[in-house]
Amino acid sequence: MQTLSDSFRCGFVSVIGRPNVGKSTLINSILNTKISIVSHKPQTTRHRILGISSSKEHQIIFVDTPGLHQNVNSVINKIMNKTAVNAILKTDLILFMYEAKFWTDEDQNVLKKLQNIDVPVIALINKIDKIHPKEKLLEIISKSSKKYSFKEVIPICAKRRTSLNKLIKVIPPLLPVSPPIYSSKVKTDRDESFQIAELIREKLIIYLQQEVPYGLSVQIESYKKNKRDCSINAIIWVEKDSHKGIVIGKNGAMLKKIGTEARIEIKEKLSIPVYLEMWVKVKKHWVDNNQDLINLGYNIE
The missing domain is CATH 3.40.50.300 (P-loop containing nucleotide triphosphate hydrolases)
Incomplete structure (x- = not known):
């Protein structure tokens, strides 16, 4: 054998x-x-x-x-x-x-x-x-x-x-003959904070107008998880002031809808109650700024 x-x-x-x-x-x-x-x-x-x-x-x-x-x-x-x-x-x-x-x-x-x-x-x-x-x-x-x-x-x-x-x-x-690189229990190299930011961005992409998703990014500012629950603070960065209004929606309806959808999926993923707060902020031309891209987790090397 x-x-x-x-x-x-x-x-x-x-x-x-x-x-x-x-x-x-x-x-x-x-x-x-x-x-x-x-x-x-x-x-x-x-x-x-x-x-x-x-x-x-x-x-x-x-x-x-x-x-x-x-x-x-x-x-x-x-x-x-x-x-x-x-x-x-x-x-x-x-x-x-x-x-x-x-x-x-x-x-x-x-x-x-x-x-x-x-x-x-x-x-x-x-x-x-x-x-x-x-x-x-x-x-x-x-x-x-x-x-x-x-x-x-x-x-x-x-x-x-x-x-x-x-x-x-x-x-x-x-594939080459080689020992495993990762533990058999590992499914991805990305941590929970990254995955949650992506889940929020997914809901933004799904619900927003065609041009808005390309100029936004999600940054997890605070992620506190214990056995009982998880508390998450997220910033949604957009390129334009007009996009901020679209993301928030009339009387905050769009942001609330996106937050609800994201929170439900995050709760299913973590199997504990989730408290999610989101803020929308403007960072103009971040898609063309190397330092902004680095700060938002993009590898520019």
């Missing part, structure tokens, strides 16, 4: 694709845990977030990344693109995701960045539930195989968990 060091496999698996292709949904579905927030709007994922799947035979460290996009006018957009590119360069395996119904210029742009890498790439054709009739899927798979020398081409539906068991079986043999 082989020892752990002889047989155990562990490595990083970067999930790459354009914005809104389902990368975070994939990792959440595989882990059966909400590691990354999800919405239908671009720039929902702004940071590199690890989701860790462990078994007796392997440890797969999924790297959730911001969507690679062509609009890099602001400093924060450049940071997000750099984060995604670094995930391509520093990994053991790449999962390249795109939608079954669409192949866009942004998808092609992502594929170009994979041309000179020396790690295996698996193509994941997501949202196959939207393909009708199903015979069309064979044509899509055939076209995908001609785009790049993929190790595998796997049609999936991340939201419905279709074919995810197959994916999990394919990944470990492509």
